[in-house]
Amino acid sequence: MVDHDALTRDDPQCAVAAVPAGGVAVYRGWMLRSDQYTAFTEALTARGVTLRTNSDQYCRAHELPGWYPSLAPVTPTSTWTTSAQRIAFDQARTRLGAGAAVLRDYTKSMKHHWSEAAFIPDLLDPTTAWQIATRFIELRADDFTGGFVLRAFEHFTTAEVRTWWINGACALIGAHPDTPDELPPADVDLTTLTPLIAALDLPFVTVDLAQRDDGTWRVVELGDGQVNDRPTTVSPHDFATALLTDALAHR
Template sequence: MLLVPGDPLNPRRDDPHFAAQAAAARALGIAVARVDHDALVRGDAVLRLPAAEDAVYRGWMLSADQYDSMASGLEACGVQLRTAPDEYKAAHELPGWYEGLRTVTPESVWTEGDDLIELLKATRALGGGAGVLRDYVKSMKHYWPGACYLPDLTDEAAVERIGARFLELRDDAFTGGFVVRRYEQFTGSEARTWWVGGRCVLTTPHPDTPDDLPTGLDLIEIEPLVAELALPFVTVDVIRRTDGAWRVVELGDGQVSDWPATADPADLISALFPQL
């Protein structure tokens, strides 16, 4: 079964953003059911769905707690999500996957909670140089100068100021704690790779650059590390560093990773349900 959000304006229809994926699933004979995303976020969703032994969610981002609540509600209906709540949390939040990919991703430190003093303490562990600020699930890269980029990790006044601005922008969406990643210089565009059962099954452009798929992608170092994480369905965003090495920018749960507009949604559905 494929689970997608319903249209907020007409719950009897699929959310337009996921409608093409739902249509592709139906065309392949895969059952599709809708969930109320807004109700899931509020924590008051009432789920009444037909039973299914292998359900995959393709929808808007959920916090780990919201996903856990959805999984419990679905289980009561006899619906078993392919990705368990602990697996979702491990993929969705950087501390869950960082150690496994440490050698192929920028060096990172993090805090628990939003205390700016703890941010300063964590940042000292990286020493000098530049960094990038985010929380466990998201950066504010569209506010690069004021809430994301840390040009000098030893400039504690600037780190504290940028941290405060980041908190202001993230507001109630702030998740887990601060993460500071060492800045690395990249070249070209990102590729989004899609992994099912620890195997890369698709490579697409990143949704932010849907017309630009980098060439020469090499996953030889990355592939065994992602497989070792043993997560059911994830995306791994990769980009080339200026020295030629391919680096992991982000790992995310595939259920809430956006699909590029230029790619065929049937490719994704076929990769998720190959037995059909």
């Protein structure tokens, strides 16, 4: 019902022309920049449609600086810049300290280009660190969002697990879409995480987890549930049933 291409060329009225007027809606589609999502919500509002996730909530879920402060105890130590300038990058690198780090921007890493654009072996090596940052910018190109984010490297021993949350309650646990056949263990411990997610007061998010080498489950990423994919090992029927059941239970 939504023309994503029209959204990304900044024509939100055209993008929502096929959406029936009136009611409350949940978007399921490709990722949008926060400013595009704001324009999207405004175009829908003009049609009498209210998105369940407002633009402020989307931004807080979609961009790391929005959710990191609340989840700092359960995710790798992070710092970030507000630009792509080298001086800002070096200041952030110095703030994080020594050791290895993972580089990303506010919304995405280049983990599939691990050695050239994601993993910084030594924060005290400014030349190599900046080479990796430069390559990251080249690969992200126009999709570069916000600024650099540097996250302290932690050694994980499991594939990532994707969890789905509605109104602060976990509705579904499954594999990560990048590793759909690596199913999560039965003992994923959400005890510490649950009150932290609830306190974020976000209606629909995903939280990707991995187990650190000391056995602790750590948050790798939080994202808006509307724009995050499901693994192929979770059927569309099971996915929709789990989310609808939990949504109805927490109305």
